[in-house]
Amino acid sequence: MIAARRRRLPIAMSLREAEDIAGRLGKPSKLPGYSYGLDARRCRRGGQMRGVPGSVCSTCYALNDFYATWTPVAKGHSKRHDGLEHPLWVDAMVTLIAHHCRPPNHYFRWHDSGDLQSPEHLERIIDVCRRTPDVRHWLPTREYADVAEVARRRMLPASMLGTIVDLIPALAAAAFPPNLVIRLSAEMVDSEPVVPMELSALPTSTVQTAAGLPSDRMPSGRSARQCLWSMPRVLGRARAQRELPAALREDAQ
Numbered sequence: 339m340i341a342a343r344r345r346r347l348p349i350a351m352s353l354r355e356a357e358d359i360a361g362r363l364g365k366p367s368k369l370p371g372y373s374y375g376l377d378a379r380r381c382r383r384g385g386q387m388r389g390v391p392g393s394v395c396s397t398c399y400a401l402n403d404f405y406a407t408w409t410p411v412a413k414g415h416s417k418r419h420d421g422l423e424h425p426l427w428v429d430a431m432v433t434l435i436a437h438h439c440r441p442p443n444h445y446f447r448w449h450d451s452g453d454l455q456s457p458e459h460l461e462r463i464i465d466v467c468r469r470t471p472d473v474r475h476w477l478p479t480r481e482y483a484d485v486a487e488v489a490r491r492r493m494l495p496a497s498m499l500g501t502i503v504d505l506i507p508a509l510a511a512a513a514f515p516p517n518l519v520i521r522l523s524a525e526m527v528d529s530e531p532v533v534p535m536e537l538s539a540l541p542t543s544t545v546q547t548a549a550g551l552p553s554d555r556m557p558s559g560r561s562a563r564q565c566l567w568s569m570p571r572v573l574g575r576a577r578a579q580r581e582l583p584a585a586l587r588e589d590a591q
């Protein structure tokens with residue numbers, strides 16, 4: 339049974355070896371698929387925003403006592419951070435995701451706590467997504483600069499863009515694998531994210547209080563949590579709905 343399962347994996351690494359390198363995946367009870375979390379105390383942009391009243395990071399659930407002090411969670415975060423620089427981290431993540439994320443759980447959420455650590459970190463995540471093409475990846479982030487940097491690296495050289503500057507957002511969105519949705523998270527509650535121009539084609543998410551929601555964004559009877567996933571501004575509603583896991587589509591209406 340184990341031998342058969344290993345044959346289906348894209349690389350020759352056991353589940354235990356992968357977990358030794360990259361740590362274990364999480365299985366959120368309220369979402370389809372699996373997830374992966376890092377220590378929120380190491381968020382770079384989050385660290386800058388934590389002391390700003392009204393910011394999402396100032397009330398971060400992943401910074402409360404439970405996450406910070408409960409030993410299994412803290413150990414898991416620490417192990418995953420240590421693994422980020424391991425030369426076989428991409429292989430390990432591919433092994434973990436290929437092992438766990440099969441239909442109907444072929445969804446993967448990056449960073450249910452924590453955030454990107456560098457542009458190179460995002461590059462490695464993109465490698466993982468490319469090597470798990472049957473899995474739908476969702477990466478919320480406030481590290482806009484890292485996303486913009488990687489998009490720039492993957493777009494045409496600036497010298498060749500010339501007069502087609504209007505195409506930059508579309509080019510940037512096309513720079514990422516089709517099975518990866520990078521969703522730019524708002525920094526302030528009840529505010530739209532202010533994102534670099536070249537990232538304006540990427541979907542965003544906002545955190546809204548019921549009081550802060552405009553009347554056309556808060557359907558009758560829905561909670562603020564149900565509206566966390568806002569619609570992409572450029573890609574259009576139909577594509578946005580396709581990008582969301584089935585269990586979340588209702589909530590995003």
Ligand code: SF4
Pocket residue numbers: 378381383384385388394395398399400401450451452453480
């Ligand atoms: S970026 Fe996310 S995980 Fe990090 S401090 Fe802010 S809300 Fe918390």
